[in-house]
Amino acid sequence: YVNRPGPDTTEDAKFSLQHLLGAVLIDDDIDYAQVTEAAIEDPVYRSARQKVHVTVDERDDVPLAGTARVQVTDTEGNEYKNQRAHLRGIDEKEPLTDDEHRDLYRKFTDGILADELIEETADEFLSLEDQPDMQGLLEVLTFRQSS
Secondary structure, eight states: OOOOSSOOSHHHHHTOHHHHHHHHHHHSSOOGGGGSHHHHHOHHHHHHHTTOOOOOOTTOOSTTOSOEEEEEEOTTSOEEEEEESSOTTTSTTSOOOHHHHHHHHHHHHBTTBOHHHHHHHHHHHHTGGGOSOOHHHHHHHTTOSOO
């Protein structure tokens, strides 16, 4: 699912470990800018993603469920290794905190929603189970309500 060394489309780029980790090497972060057609073709990102190699353990019968092992070798030949047994923020064993959810939500809604709507809708998302009605939230998110 994520071993896509040469993404051709923006959808491929969103699921390419090579592309996304290469972008982190260049930009120290990931957002929408790195998954555009321009970014896919950018020689800087192309070069960076060629430095990322993914090996899939065929013993994992459930995609994305196995242990992720990461090894980084710097330009001086030093190796750094680590592994994760589950997905951070997705697996209930290590969920994101409310502050981490807020930070991600702000990051990906900035420039799309007005600042006050970002905070308001973040609050609503974080308390969905307490919301008696979602109509107001849906109106904001589908731009039917003016800011």
